[in-house]
Amino acid sequence: MAAATEQLLLPQEQPRRRPPVWGLTVAALLLVLLLAATGPLRPRLFRAPPPAERVALTLLSGAKEKGAVCVDGTPPGYHLQRGSGDGADRWLVHLEGGGWCSTVKECSDSRLSTKGSSNFMKPIRFMGNGILGGDQLQNPDFYNWNKVYVRYCDGASFSGDAEAQAQDGTTLYFRGLRIYEAVIDELMEKGLTNATQALFTGCSAGALSMMLHCDDFRARFPQEVSVKCFADAGFFLDEKDISGKRSLWSLYGRVIHLQNVRKVLPKDCLANKEPTECFFPAELIKSIRTPMFILNPSYDSWQIRNVLVPDSSAPDKSWLSCKENIRNCNSTQVEVLDGLRNKMVNDLKVVEDKEDWGMFIDSCFTHCQSLSGVSWHSPTSPRLENKTIAEAVGDWHSGRSQGAKEIDCKYQCNPTCNSLPPPRDVTAFDHVEIY
Numbered sequence: 237m238a239a240a241t242e243q244l245l246l247p248q249e250q251p252r253r254r255p256p257v258w259g260l261t262v263a264a265l266l267l268v269l270l271l272a273a274t275g276p277l278r279p280r281l282f283r284a285p286p287p288a289e290r291v292a293l294t295l296l297s298g299a300k301e302k303g304a305v306c307v308d309g310t311p312p313g314y315h316l317q318r319g320s321g322d323g324a325d326r327w328l329v330h331l332e333g334g335g336w337c338s339t340v341k342e343c344s345d346s347r348l349s350t351k352g353s354s355n356f357m358k359p360i361r362f363m364g365n366g367i368l369g370g371d372q373l374q375n376p377d378f379y380n381w382n383k384v385y386v387r388y389c390d391g392a393s394f395s396g397d398a399e400a401q402a403q404d405g406t407t408l409y410f411r412g413l414r415i416y417e418a419v420i421d422e423l424m425e426k427g428l429t430n431a432t433q434a435l436f437t438g439c440s441a442g443a444l445s446m447m448l449h450c451d452d453f454r455a456r457f458p459q460e461v462s463v464k465c466f467a468d469a470g471f472f473l474d475e476k477d478i479s480g481k482r483s484l485w486s487l488y489g490r491v492i493h494l495q496n497v498r499k500v501l502p503k504d505c506l507a508n509k510e511p512t513e514c515f516f517p518a519e520l521i522k523s524i525r526t527p528m529f530i531l532n533p534s535y536d537s538w539q540i541r542n543v544l545v546p547d548s549s550a551p552d553k554s555w556l557s558c559k560e561n562i563r564n565c566n567s568t569q570v571e572v573l574d575g576l577r578n579k580m581v582n583d584l585k586v587v588e589d590k591e592d593w594g595m596f597i598d599s600c601f602t603h604c605q606s607l608s609g610v611s612w613h614s615p616t617s618p619r620l621e622n623k624t625i626a627e628a629v630g631d632w633h634s635g636r637s638q639g640a641k642e643i644d645c646k647y648q649c650n651p652t653c654n655s656l657p658p659p660r661d662v663t664a665f666d667h668v669e670i671y
C-alpha cells in the first residue's frame with residue numbers, strides 16, 4: 237500500500253510538466269482509491285495478503301541410484317510446507333501439470349526448462365489463495381494442512397519408463413513412473429505415512445497424472461485413513477478437432493510409445509482397448525475405486541485451443557479471436573464449443589453411479605481453477621447451486637454434504653462465469669509465484 241501511494245503521488249508533485257488531463261486522471265484515480273479504501277470495497281481490495289513463505293525446493297535423495305530422474309538426468313524435486321494445528325497430520329499432495337513431450341525433439345528441448353530439468357527449479361511461494369493457500373478465510377478446509385507441490389519434469393504424466401537418444405547423442409531419461417514412486421516413498425518417510433487424511437490432487441496434465449496413480453496412492457494407507465483424489469482440469473477428451481482429426485489421441489499415442497507408458501494403465505481397459513484409449517480419463521475413471529472429485533470447466537480453454545481447434549485445424553485464422561476469449565465467438569462457433577461440452581457431459585455419465593464421488597462442471601471458459609483464489613473461493617468465483625468450488629470440494633471431502641455432482645447449463649447461462657479474467661493456457665506456474 238505504501239509503495240502504491242508513493243507512486244501515485246509522484247506526478248502530483250510536478251504538475252506543470254503534465255498536461256491537465258493527466259492531473260485530472262490522477263485526481264480521479266486517487267478519489268477512486270480513497271473511496272475504495274474507506275467504502276464497502278475495502279475488504280476485497282485492501283485486505284492484506286496472508287504472508288506467503290518461500291517454500292524451498294527439495295531434491296529427491298538417491299535419485300540417480302533409483303534411476304528416478306528428470307529428462308536431462310537431474311534429480312526431480314518437490315516443495316513441502318508443513319501443516320499445523322489440526323492440519324498437522326493431514327496431507328495434500330499436488331502433482332504439477334505442464335503438458336506432455338511426445339517426440340525426441342520436444343523432450344530434448346524440455347531439458348532447457350523446468351519441464352525436463354531441476355536445474356531451472358527455484359523456491360516457490362504458495363500464492364494465489366487457492367487450495368494451496370494458507371489463509372483460513374480463503375481456503376477454509378485445507379489452509380493448515382501439510383502441502384506438497386511435486387514438480388513435473390518427465391513429460392509423460394509421471395508414468396513413463398524408458399530411455400532414448402537425443403540427436404546430439406546424449407541420453408533422454410523417461411522415468412516418470414520411478415519419480416512418482418520415489419517421491420511418494422520419501423514423503424512417507426517425512427510423515428505422510430502417519431497421515432489421518434490425505435488428498436491427492438493435480439491440475440491439467442498433473443490431474444491426469446493423479447488419476448493414473450490415484451488407486452495406487454490410496455493403497456499405500458491403511459483402510460481407516462481417509463484418502464481421496466481431486467482432479468482439476470484433467471478431464472481431457474478424445475474429441476475430434478474441427479478438421480476431423482483426433483489430435484490429442486495422436487499425441488497421447490506418441491507419448492505412450494516414446495516413453496513406454498504401460499504399467500499405470502488399468503488392466504481391465506487394456507484387456508479390450510488400445511493403450512492410447514486407456515490413457516484418457518473417460519476410460520480411467522471406469523476403473524478408479526478411490527473417491528474422486530472432478531473439477532472441470534466444460535468450455536475448458538486449453539482443450540478448446542489444443543484439442544477442438546488446434547492451429548492446424550483452422551489455418552485461416554477465423555477462430556483466433558474466439559479461441560482468445562469465448563466472448564468473441566459467434567453463434568456458429570459457440571455451437572461447435574457446445575459439442576465439446578456434450579462430449580464431456582456424456583463421458584462423465586459413469587460418475588453418476590459412483591456414490592462417494594463429486595463433480596463441479598461449470599460452463600466457464602477457463603482451465604485450472606483450484607490454484608487461484610479468484611476461481612477457488614472469492615466473492616466473484618464461479619458458483620453452482622450457489623457454492624464456490626472451495627465449498628463444493630470441502631463439502632464433498634468432509635462429508636458435510638453427500639455426493640454433490642453439479643453440471644452447469646450451457647454457455648452463457650451462468651452469470652458467475654462473467655467475472656473470471658480471460659484465461660491463459662495455464663499450468664500451475666501462473667498461480668504459484670516463482671522466485
Ligand SMILES: *[C@@H]1O[C@H](CO)[C@@H](O)[C@H](O)[C@H]1NC(C)=O
Nearest residue numbers: 423424425426427428429430
Ligand atoms: C509416525 O508416528 C509414530 C508414532 O507417533 C512415530 O514414532 C513416527 O516417527 C512417525 N513417523 C514419521 C515418518 O513421522
Ligand SMILES: *[C@@H]1O[C@H](CO)[C@@H](O)[C@H](O)[C@H]1NC(C)=O
Nearest residue numbers: 553554555565566567568569
Ligand atoms: C462465425 O464465424 C465463422 C468464422 O469466421 C464464419 O464462417 C461463420 O459464418 C460465422 N457465423 C455467423 C453466424 O456469423
Ligand SMILES: *[C@@H]1O[C@H](CO)[C@@H](O)[C@H](O)[C@H]1NC(C)=O
Nearest residue numbers: 614615619621622623624627
Ligand atoms: C448464496 O451464498 C451467499 C454467501 O455464500 C449468500 O449470502 C446468499 O444469500 C446465497 N444466495 C442464495 C440465493 O442462496
